[in-house]
Amino acid sequence: MPPDELTQSVSRQAPGFLVSVFAIARKDMLIELRSRSVILSALAFAVLAITIFFFAWDPTAVASIDLAPGVLWVIFTFSGLLGLHRSFGVEQPTRAMDALLAAPVGREAIYLGKLLANLGFVIVVQAISLPAVALLYNVPIGNYVWPLIGVVLLAAVGLVAVGTLFSSMAVSTRLAELLLPLLSLPFFVPVILPAAQATARLMSGRAISEVAGYLDILAAFDVVFLVVCTLLYPYTLEQ
Amino acid sequence: MKFSKLGVVAVLSVIAVYIRAIYFTPFDALQGAAQKILYLHVPAAYIALYVAFGLIAIMSVLYLWLKDPKLDRVAASAAEVGFLFATVVLITGPLWARPVWGTFWTWDARLTLMLFLWFIYAAYNILRGAIDDFEMRARYSAVLGILGALLVPFIHLSVYMFRTLHPMPVLLKPSAPSMPSQMLTTLLCSIGAFTLLFIWLLRERYRLAEDRDAAMGALS
Numbered sequence: 001m002p003p004d005e006l007t008q009s010v011s012r013q014a015p016g017f018l019v020s021v022f023a024i025a026r027k028d029m030l031i032e033l034r035s036r037s038v039i040l041s042a043l044a045f046a047v048l049a050i051t052i053f054f055f056a057w058d059p060t061a062v063a064s065i066d067l068a069p070g071v072l073w074v075i076f077t078f079s080g081l082l083g084l085h086r087s088f089g090v091e092q093p094t095r096a097m098d099a100l101l102a103a104p105v106g107r108e109a110i111y112l113g114k115l116l117a118n119l120g121f122v123i124v125v126q127a128i129s130l131p132a133v134a135l136l137y138n139v140p141i142g143n144y145v146w147p148l149i150g151v152v153l154l155a156a157v158g159l160v161a162v163g164t165l166f167s168s169m170a171v172s173t174r175l176a177e178l179l180l181p182l183l184s185l186p187f188f189v190p191v192i193l194p195a196a197q198a199t200a201r202l203m204s205g206r207a208i209s210e211v212a213g214y215l216d217i218l219a220a221f222d223v224v225f226l227v228v229c230t231l232l233y234p235y236t237l238e239q
Numbered sequence: 240m241k242f243s244k245l246g247v248v249a250v251l252s253v254i255a256v257y258i259r260a261i262y263f264t265p266f267d268a269l270q271g272a273a274q275k276i277l278y279l280h281v282p283a284a285y286i287a288l289y290v291a292f293g294l295i296a297i298m299s300v301l302y303l304w305l306k307d308p309k310l311d312r313v314a315a316s317a318a319e320v321g322f323l324f325a326t327v328v329l330i331t332g333p334l335w336a337r338p339v340w341g342t343f344w345t346w347d348a349r350l351t352l353m354l355f356l357w358f359i360y361a362a363y364n365i366l367r368g369a370i371d372d373f374e375m376r377a378r379y380s381a382v383l384g385i386l387g388a389l390l391v392p393f394i395h396l397s398v399y400m401f402r403t404l405h406p407m408p409v410l411l412k413p414s415a416p417s418m419p420s421q422m423l424t425t426l427l428c429s430i431g432a433f434t435l436l437f438i439w440l441l442r443e444r445y446r447l448a449e450d451r452d453a454a455m456g457a458l459s
Contacts, residue, residue, distance in 0.1 A: 169379050169382065169383075172370075173366065173369040173370050174370070179365070182362050183362050183383065185358075186358040186390065186394075187386065187390055190393035190396070190397040193398065217393070217396055217397055220393075224389060225389070228386065229386075232385065232386070235303055235382050236379065236382060
């Protein structure tokens, strides 16, 4: 590289906050897109779980429409955990996290970038398992598909917000992937509970106004934990 | 084990409270002797839910701000002792529920809340056990402590949307306590005795943490 070009690249300004957030999210998504290791196993898990849950109940005693919301949320939770563990686990073998920390980006930007990539991951899993459940469990979701997508997205933000933070913590402990569900699952309760209730109500054809209360809880959880986790994330890194 | 003065006072006051509860407090008209477990269940719940958990939350915030290892030791001690009290609540609750409600467990709002509080305590203690580096352990557990404190109101809110079987607050409510005065005195005494017990256990556990840290420091 000629000397003038070198100085030029060194003196280049540090990227803006949003630019770094998107760059980090893009990096994670590209890695996943090229290896496709976790997304494929998450999707395989989702389809397997749909099948196993169907045969775990007596179809003459429990209608499949009663099962569908629970199955859906169990799948989202556990396939989400698969993706969340990869989020920081992927940096681990080559200690790539050190390079990310040395880069001129804010630590909050690292968190939000990771969060965005994880959100993308969860949304892909949801986009495939939601129609799969509707199809295989014979649930007609056509009439309330938009409110249902709203519930699913609101819940996804909450799950990923706490999950990303715990993923960052869990990878550097002795228990690693064992610790992530242990830390995350109690925090998923106030997300899964209203989301599953709202899904069940929508699927049984109740008015959208009946699920408004659940949506409020989900939205409040998202806002509180998004802000607090962004502020706390720098404390989970070497200082 | 050597008892400190505080330890002796705490244990004696707990014994005194139970003598009062068993022999000098009237039986409940409907529940009979089963209701006596109240004097164990309620003070333990009060310590686990408010005192110990509040202490962890406050110490966690202060630790991230001041970085004083003493604050982390208090939080760690409160988490272990709080876990003990939460376990007592979860054991005495079903024992009381069986004769009175006819079931050991029901997914009622407060039972669920207590169960999840117990899970958070467990996660906190397991997290601490999974990290060797002192400074990192303190930071991580402070982060979890703060998030846990924020989580409790959300669990409360989301589980409250279910129907509830558990009696409403008897003590902490705007109107006068709905309980005969003799029972109320015993309950308040038991809360006082449990607070002493908690402070004593916390202090003992804090000393243990100090010794452990000193030993770890001497090894490295």
